[in-house]
Amino acid sequence: MAAPRAQPEADCSDDSSQDWSIVSTVPDKYGFFGQEHVQTNHPPVPREVVLSREKKWLRMLSNWDYFMQEKHSKLRKRCRKGIPHSLRPRAWQFLCGAQALQDKHKVLYQSLTEQPGDPKCLDDIKKDLHRQFPQHEMFCSENGVGQQELFLVLKAFSVLDPEVGYCQAQAPLAAFLLMHMPTEQAFWCLVSVCHKYLNGYYSHGMQQIQIDGDILFGLLKKVAPQVYRHLKRQKIEPVLYMTEWFLCAYTRTLPWSTVLRVWDMFLFEGVKVLFKVGLVLLKGSLQPRLKRCPTMYETLEAIRQPPPGLLEEEALVQHMLRLKLTEEDFQKEHSRQVAKRQKRLQH
Amino acid sequence: MSESYDYLFKFLVIGSAGTGKSCLLHQFIESKFKEDSSHTIGVEFGSKVVPVSGKQVKLQIWDTAGQERFKSVTRSYYRGAAGALLVYDVTRRDSFNALANWLADARSLASPNIVVLLVGNKSDLESQREVTFLEASRFAQENELMFLETSAKSGQNVVEAFSKCAKAIVTKIESGELDPDRIGSGIQYGNLKPTRNSASAATGRSCPCKV
Numbered sequence: 098m099a100a101p102r103a104q105p106e107a108d109c110s111d112d113s114s115q116d117w118s119i120v121s122t123v124p125d126k127y128g129f130f131g132q133e134h135v136q137t138n139h140p141p142v143p144r145e146v147v148l149s150r151e152k153k154w155l156r157m158l159s160n161w162d163y164f165m166q167e168k169h170s171k172l173r174k175r176c177r178k179g180i181p182h183s184l185r186p187r188a189w190q191f192l193c194g195a196q197a198l199q200d201k202h203k204v205l206y207q208s209l210t211e212q213p214g215d216p217k218c219l220d221d222i223k224k225d226l227h228r229q230f231p232q233h234e235m236f237c238s239e240n241g242v243g244q245q246e247l248f249l250v251l252k253a254f255s256v257l258d259p260e261v262g263y264c265q266a267q268a269p270l271a272a273f274l275l276m277h278m279p280t281e282q283a284f285w286c287l288v289s290v291c292h293k294y295l296n297g298y299y300s301h302g303m304q305q306i307q308i309d310g311d312i313l314f315g316l317l318k319k320v321a322p323q324v325y326r327h328l329k330r331q332k333i334e335p336v337l338y339m340t341e342w343f344l345c346a347y348t349r350t351l352p353w354s355t356v357l358r359v360w361d362m363f364l365f366e367g368v369k370v371l372f373k374v375g376l377v378l379l380k381g382s383l384q385p386r387l388k389r390c391p392t393m394y395e396t397l398e399a400i401r402q403p404p405p406g407l408l409e410e411e412a413l414v415q416h417m418l419r420l421k422l423t424e425e426d427f428q429k430e431h432s433r434q435v436a437k438r439q440k441r442l443q444h
Numbered sequence: 445m446s447e448s449y450d451y452l453f454k455f456l457v458i459g460s461a462g463t464g465k466s467c468l469l470h471q472f473i474e475s476k477f478k479e480d481s482s483h484t485i486g487v488e489f490g491s492k493v494v495p496v497s498g499k500q501v502k503l504q505i506w507d508t509a510g511q512e513r514f515k516s517v518t519r520s521y522y523r524g525a526a527g528a529l530l531v532y533d534v535t536r537r538d539s540f541n542a543l544a545n546w547l548a549d550a551r552s553l554a555s556p557n558i559v560v561l562l563v564g565n566k567s568d569l570e571s572q573r574e575v576t577f578l579e580a581s582r583f584a585q586e587n588e589l590m591f592l593e594t595s596a597k598s599g600q601n602v603v604e605a606f607s608k609c610a611k612a613i614v615t616k617i618e619s620g621e622l623d624p625d626r627i628g629s630g631i632q633y634g635n636l637k638p639t640r641n642s643a644s645a646a647t648g649r650s651c652p653c654k655v
Contacts, residue, residue, distance in 0.1 A: 221511070224462040231480030265461065265511045266485050301513045334520045340486030349482065394504060397489065 127353045128234045128276060139411040142179075151181045154188060161191050176365040177414065179358050186278040192364040194293065195285035206281045209253035218255045218262045222248060225265060229272040236272060246275050250284045257288065264299035266344035267291065273348040273356075290346070294368055298344055306343055308434055309368070310335030313375050315430040320420060321380040323387065328379075331393045338400045342378070343371050350378075355410040362414070369427055373417040381407040381416065449493050449502040449634035451624070453613055454524060455606070456554065458546050459531030460539040461510030464565040467596035468531065469507045472606050477597050484509045487521055494603070496610045497618075500636060503606060515549065522553035526622075526630030527560070527609045532580075534564045534593065535572040540580070547587060555628060559616070561590040561609040568595040 124130050142150075153175065157164045164172055180188045190196040199206075226244045230236045235243035250271045255263045270290060274283035291298070297305030314335045318325040342350055347359055351374075363370040382403040383396065390396040406412060457465045466488060470478040473490045488507040493500055506525070508518045528550050532539040543562070550558055562584045564575065577593060584591035590608055594601040616622035617631065624631040 221461065225483055228481065228483045231482065237480070264513060265483055265509065269482070269485075299513075303513055303516050306517065336517045336520055337487060340517055344485055349485070394489070394491065 124234045125353075129230075129353065130232050130234065130237070132232065132353070139409070147181055150175075150178070151184060154181055154184045158184070158187055158191060173365055176361045177418065179410075180361045182357075185357065185361070186282070189360065189364055190278070190282055190286060193286055193289040195282065195289045198285045198289060199281065205257075206253055206284050209256045210249050212256050214252050214256050215259065215262060219252060221265070222251045222255070222263050222268075225268045229268050230276075233272075233276065235276055243272070243275065246280045246283075247272055250275065250280055250287060253284050254287055254291070258292075260301075261291070261299050264344075266341075267299055269345045269348050294363070295343070295346070306340060307336060308438060309343060309372075310339050311434040311437070312427075312430045313339055313372055315434060316372060316376060316422065316426065317379055319426065320376045320422065321384055324380055324383045327383065327387050327390070327396070331390075331396055333393050333396060338379075338397060339375055342375055346371060347374060351413070352408050352410070355408055355413055358410045358414055362417075370417075372427070373420055373422070374413065376420060376422075377407070377413060377416040378403050447493050447502070448636045449500040450636045451499060451614070451617075451634055452502040452504060452632040453526040453610060454630040455503050455505040455609070456522060456525045456528040456550065457505060457507045457531060458528055458550060459510060459563075460533070460536075460542045460546075463510065463531045463533040463536070463539050464596045465510060465529075465531050466507050468529065468563070468565060468594065468602055468605070469505055471596045471599055471602045472505075475599065477599070486514070487518060492606075494607055494610060496607060497614050499614055500634070501610050501614065502634060503610060505606075519549070519553050522550065524628040524630045525550075525554040525558055526613050528554065528558055529563050529605055529609065530560050530589065531563045531565050532575065533566050534575050534580075535566055535569050537574045540575045540583075543583065544587075547589075555630065557622065558630075559590075559609055559612045560587075561592065561605055561612075562587075563605050564591075564593040565596055567593040567600065568597050 125132055157168075157172065157175075176192070190199075226247055227236075227239055229244075229247060233243075235241070236247070238244075247268065251263055251268060254267065254271075255261075267287070271283060271287050274286045277283075278286070295305075298309075314325070314328070317328070346363060348356055350356075351359065359370060359374055379400065382400050383390065385404075386399050390399050407416070457469055459465055461483065466481055466484050467478050469488070469490050470476070470481070473492050484507055486509055489505060490507070491502060491504045493502045495501075506521050508514070508521070530543060530546055530550065532543055534540075547560065550560060562580065564577070564580050580593075581591050583589075590612065592601050592605050592608065594605055596602060613622065613631070617624055622631070623629065624633065
């Protein structure tokens with residue numbers, strides 16, 4: 098593979114006129130080469146605040162069960178503010194229950210990696226190893242440590258859950274986790290995300306992602322009726338724009354600092370965070386541009402290129418929190434879509 | 445939206461995972477090889493206007509995820525495609541063996557009349573070849589497909605593959621074998637004339653109103 102090059106992305110958005118992107122030739126603080134960065138209007142979190150947050154999180158991590166059971170809303174609030182980067186990996190492992198899984202199955206990961214595995218699965222995995230975040234310092238060299246670890250984690254998963262085996266959308270998730278923690282920890286986080294948070298997304302048939310697409314569309318009607326009608330008129334099915342968003346939990350969609358903030362919330366609040374991000378993206382990308390989207394093609398292009406300001410971490414989180422959706426709205430839409438699908442299958 | 449064209453064709457790029465579908469599309473549109481690309485999850489798309497038999501044809505190309513299980517998701521954008529590039533990797537026999545399945549899907553989900561061009565990609569990797577040209581052209585013949593070997597890396601035959609498939613569709617329109625007005629034909633008229641009525645009558649003459 099060629100050495101990573103610093104290369105500006107094609108200028109594709111009419112909203113990118115301001116000086117919001119900078120291209121660098123050294124890896125950024127997240128390990129990426131040549132990335133564009135959203136210039137933020139929000140001042141960075143002051144050092145004292147970071148230190149005080151770290152203290153709070155350390156206290157929570159050493160007293161996890163108590164906070165999880167008794168201080169639910171405090172924990173949620175702190176996840177929404179963003180977990181201090183130094184403690185993120187540990188916090189994520191606690192939040193998603195990976196730590197508990199690992200404690201329970203102490204030697205399992207090792208033994209899974211030592212089993213032969215399904216040859217077809219392993220072959221599929223190998224084809225994708227060099228295609229995960231090739232601009233990241235950990236994954237940019239062929240057969241480098243990152244790619245080897247990625248293989249082990251994905252293989253272990255496919256042995257643990259032969260029914261799912263390996264789905265191509267799991268590779269970005271595993272790679273994303275590996276950027277933050279050692280293989281065994283990353284593996285258990287992957288297991289937790291695939292089995293608990295996004296159960297049914299990666300199996301053969303991929304039913305669940307289609308149901309969630311319909312739910313997203315149903316919620317859009319409530320959040321942005323104009324955008325909903327536009328998509329309906331152009332017969333744009335949800336799977337056309339949300340498949341990658343949901344299957345990869347936005348790891349391939351959003352600027353990196355925003356991905357991290359979304360995951361802080363996702364691992365605490367669950368899949369509804371993915372819905373909220375999707376609704377913000379749809380509304381923010383299309384509402385102001387409906388007139389410029391005469392056909393399906395322009396519409397999908399607009400969804401693919403949200404206004405950069407919208408993607409800035411603090412802005413996106415604020416938009417999400419401002420959505421007027423209750424727990425009941427989610428429940429209702431979910432039951433509605435499941436019933437609809439069953440009815441369709443019967444006919 | 446500023447570009448002018450006579451027709452718009454909906455195209456698919458299908459085939460097994462890792463055969464280079466996205467790289468073919470990238471090479472076609474950007475005229476360069478995508479060195480560090482990630483695999484497609486769900487669908488990508490791109491478009492380009494190409495000159496075909498004196499007409500300007502806009503190709504709207506849908507590039508699909510290759511893994512088998514994505515088919516239940518991707519089938520919704522097969523609908524109404526006029527043409528398809530069916531891609532295998534000349535260095536991987538399994539991708540060649542899967543062709544019959546992909547072809548059946550294209551014909552049942554898009555349209556039985558879909559114009560398909562078989563593409564043997566990665567022809568630059570001659571030393572690793574597992575599928576011969578002869579074998580593939582026999583498959584193409586038996587299944588009434590056009591056939592080309594390409595290299596998304598060097599660019600060899602990439603534009604030709606898309607153009608050849610588009611040309612076959614234009615020919616079918618002009619001979620009346622394909623009716624662009626039929627619902628789900630995957631063909632739309634563009635902003636250049638001739639429009640509607642003259643399309644089938646335009647056989648043998650170049651567009652009179654070309655700017």
